[in-house]
Each structure stands twice: as C-alpha cells, then as structure tokens.
Amino acid sequence: MSIEKAPNFLEDIIAEDVRLGKNDGRVLTRFPPEPNGYLHLGHATSICLNFGLGQKFNGQTNLRFDDTNPVTEDTEYVESIQRDIQWLGFQWGNLFYASDYFEQMYAFAVTLIKKGLAYVEDCSAEEIAAMKGTPTEPGKASPSRNRSVEENLELFEAMRAGKFKEGEKTLRAKIDLASPNMHLRDPLMYRIKFAHHHRTGDKWCIYPMYDFAHGQSDSIEQITHSICTLEFEVHKPLYNWFIEQLGIFPSQQYEFARRNINYTVMSKRKLMQLVNEGHVNGWDDPRMPTISGIRRRGYTAASIRHFCELTGISRRENVIDVSLLEYCIREELNKTATRRMAVINPVKLIIDNYEEGKVEMLTGENNPEVEGGGGTREIPFSRELWIEREDFMEEPPKKFFRLGPGLTVRLKHAYIIKCESFVKNEAGEVSEIHCTYFPESRSGQDTSGIQVKGTMHFVSALHALPVQVNLYDRLFKVENPSAEEGDFKSYINEQSLTVVQNAYVEPALRDADPEEKFQFIRLGYFCFDQDSKRDQMIFNRTVTLKDTWAKEAGK
RNA sequence: UGCCCGAUAGUAUAAUGGCAGUACAACUGAUUUUGGUUCAGUUUGUCUAGGUUCGAAUCCUGGUCGGGCAACCA
Helix, strand or coil: CCCCCCCCHHHHHHHHHHHCCHHHHCCEEEECCCCCCCCEHHHHHHHHHHHHHHHHCCCEEEEEECCCCCCCCCHHHHHHHHHHHHHCCCCCCCEEEHHHHHHHHHHHHHHHHHCCCEEEECCCHHHHHHHCCECCECCCCCHHHHCCHHHHHHHHHHHHCCCCCCCCCEEEECCCCCCCCHHHCCCEEEEECCCCECCCECCCCEEECHHHHHHHHHHHCCCCEEEEEHHHHHHHHHHHHHHHHHCCCCCEEEEECCCCECCCCCCHHHHHHHHHCCCCCCCCCCCCCEHHHHHHHCCCHHHHHHHHHHHCCCCCCCCECHHHHHHHHHHHHHHHCEEECEECCEEEEEECCCCCCCCEEEEEECCCCCHHHHCEEEEEECCEEEEEHHHECCCCCCCCCCECCCCEEEECCCCEEEEEEEEECCCCCEEEEEEEECHHHCCCCCCCCCCCCCEECCEECCCCEEEEEEEECCCECCCCHHHCCCCHHHHECCCCEEEEEEEEECHHHHHCCCCCEEEECCCEEEEECCCCECCECEEEEEEECCCHHHHHHHC
C-alpha cells in the first residue's frame, strides 16, 4: 500500500467541522458538472477530492448535473460523465439535476421579489453592462430598479409565461451597485431562453443563472461542503447572500486551485475546439486529456487516482509535469502488464547457420515482476526474424550494445548471435542483416560462456502477425499552450500521432483478452484500441519505457 | 491602479511558532537475458525588506511578482 497521504487544507477544515459537531457531524459533498462536454483530468482531481472526502468522513457525494443552460447541454454528455465517474471507481449517493429544482428556484425568486430584493429589468445586455460601472467606478441604477413589488411579480410571471422575447427582460437581485465586488452589482438571476432543454423540454423559457442555481441546489440537497475551483471565490459573497436572504440551509463554499498539466490544455472550451475542428479524432482520442481519451490510451483508473493523490490539493496556481502522470501508469503496468514481443520498425535478420525450415518453440515468462514469472507462453524461433531497425548500426559508436558488424547480442529468450554482414538495397538502406548463432547459448541452458552486453527482442518472420500500431506523443509542442502568444492551436504537435501499418507481433497475442495491457519488451506499454478486430489488431502505445540510451545517444 | 486570492528545490506538495520533509524530474554507481525493473547515493528550496519572539516558511507591516473579478456561460 502507498504511504499515508498528507492531509490537504480541505480535510483539515472538514475534520474541524466534524469535531465541533457542525451539521451533527454530517458530511455531504457534491460533484456538479455541466453536461456540456466530456470530463478531463482536471475533473478527475475534483472527483477524487469530493468523493474521497465523502468516504473519509463517512458521508456521501451527490452527482448533480448543473444543467441551467439548455443551449450547450446534451444527454450525450450526461451519459459520458456518469460512465467516466464509475470507471474511475466512484459511486454517487444521489443523482440530481439542477433542472429538478426549477420550480423551487422559481419560488425562491418570487420570495426575493416579495422581499423587495429582486426586480425585473427592461434594459438590454449592453445597457446593463454600460451601467455596471468598472472595478474602480460604481455602477448606476437602471429605471427598472424602482418597480413596485406587485409590478415585478406580474412581469416575472409574464416572463415565465413566454410573454417576452429573449433578451427583452431579465430578473436581477437588488444588492449594491457600488460594491467593489462586481458580482454584487445587481447580478442577473434569470434570463429568457426559448431553447429546448435536454430534460425539461419546452416547459420553461426562463432559466436561472449559475449564481442563482448553484447555491440553492446545494442548499436543497443539504450539501455541507461545496467545493469548487478558485475562479468562483468572488462569487462566494453572492452564494451566501442568496442563502441568507432565503433563510435556507447554509451550505458552505470552499475553493481550491484547478489542476493544469503541461503539454496539454485543460478547458472544455478548448477541448471542444480540438474535437470540432478535427485536430483530434473525437473526445476519446488517446491524445486528449479527457477521461475517455486516457482510458483509450491505456491508462487505468487506479493510475489516475494515484496521480490525483500524488498531486494533492492547494490554492496555488500550478502546472503538473506530465512525467508524473507517466510515472503513475508505468509503475502500475510494470507490475501487471503481460510481456510480449513486437517489432515496430522491422528489418530482416537471417541466421545463416540455422537450419532452413526448422522451428523451435521457446518459453518466455509473461511477467518477470510477478512471482514465478506469471506463467509462460511459447515463442516460435526460426531462421528468418524481424528485428528493430534501430537495433542495427552500420558504424556503431562505442557504447552501442546492439547489433553492428562483428557485434554479438542475445536475442531475448533465445540464442546469442553474431553479426557477420549486411545487405543494402538500391535506396541505400539496410535490407538484410546476416548473422550466425551459437547453438549452445540457448536461453536457460547456456553453456557457451559468451558474455554479451545487450539483449534484443525479435519476432519470427514466418510466424509474425501483422498489426497496426498507433504511437502517441504529447499533443502540444510547448509546455503551456494557453499561455503562449496567439491561438493555442498553432502549437499543436503535428507528430502527436504516428500510425504504423506494418508492425509485427508474436503469435501469442492472437488470443489475448481485449482488456489486457501489454508491455512490448523494450518498446513500451500498449493496449488494444477499441476499433481492434481479431484479424486486424490495432495497438495503442500508452507510454514508452524509460529510455536512458536515448539520452546517451542524444548527447 | 478598486476588490479578492496566492508565492516552499526544475515541477508538485508537507511542515498548523520548535530539526525545511516527501514524490516526480535530473545526475552517479551497483544489479539485470528488457539501455526496463530493483537497490544505493548525489544535486537543488522558504519572493523581498522590516517587525514581534528565546525561536518565524508559519504571526504583523510595507514592497515585488503571479492569478481572478466588469458573460442574458458555468
């Protein structure tokens, strides 16, 4: 088990509340996504936080869809969000929608009108903005501000009844037009939208704004700790104002800093652009930082939870190094992934002194990290093999422990071979490598006494299965695309996906479990793509192995 | 130049007035039939100037730097 996780400041706050007997020691959190896009790693942090706190304090976490803007929302997103949360390994207490509370919210609004704390506004969006002032200048009152309670009630009812066009009227809270907090300068509570809502259909033509929906929803559900990201901090006085004026259950809002990861973007708006403009192949493209994307990439739920645990929670701006994410999946897959051999960039190797037509079956352990090797599989060996083109050099440098004229290496699970010669084609590239093998050096029964520095993987040419392999790299060329000059999309890494059509894998993969994760020895971790078929296998590379030779060679 | 928030190694995160610690990253070396893994080790830090205190990353004051706030988005 991992070491005890350090408590974050929210845990401290909740622990203190429980100790003081606040809400009778009850803890109820909520995860409140708007169903207008797919969940990403930033949401994963929030999910682990909210559900984690619920569990830790013997409480629960509600899933609530914040569906107050019918224009952007859709059931496709509602479904993907539920799937992603469950995949991450969490189960919500209750499933609610803000739209469940539309009738109640309307009644709340009427209450505020009756108390003289809300009024129907005639001005347009532009006029309201113009009268709002600036952070350094107070706002001015609109003529609508002095309407009578009776008139406001009448007009608000007419708004609901569809008597006005979009933009013609709004409902505003009457607070303080001179407040240094812009959100308190008579914020909008309701706007008119003749839009079809994914759940309420055409029942409503007025919809509550975030500020008038979120706190009230929390309160209705008796959420004790409402946790959101830092940009909502300036909304908190308003959140509290509505609750106080309505005299309803006092949920409390707390904020933490949103998660960022380098070499990617993490906002639904930007991810939506990448999808809509075809820069990626959908929300679940393995290059996307969405939950569905990293799942398809081969990341496990446990590795994501571990990542969230390691990154922690704070109120400070941050950009997490993507290498931490990669560490989390490597660490898990090293212990669990089935070892197989695959050749991604093949070149033919011929063992001149190996009998033509002969086939030996070698035995290879499935996972050396598991006690007993995790079982074994048979690996065919024959005269002609595929090896990695990068494993041969015509003029190898000093510390190159692979193949080159006169060099010896071991073929994994097989024999030690010596490179005797090579053949080039018209294009000048190496087309055949000729070797001899040492019959007494067979793996496990080596009596040759020959010492070699390197071990290489291979696939028997006669038995190789041709497959497609998708090699993924970071989606952006720069660490923080959002912080760069100009359009973030101009920093997309054009080499983020390399499709290899003619890779070869060993035959044991033919009967593999579609959910299984693999380590292709010396290459990295791979999983089946969801579009994979038995006779047309497609593998996605989750992450490479650490490669200290690449560093050495790059020097 | 209004209001709010933040600042601890390259990156994150702990230390809640009492030894600045952990992880990732980087670098050495050992082991290794994966240049993987594992093991041992190294490097690197409290934004700044004052103040309070026996003692300050922590409390106070000023400054600097970064972020948020003026959507009929959430």
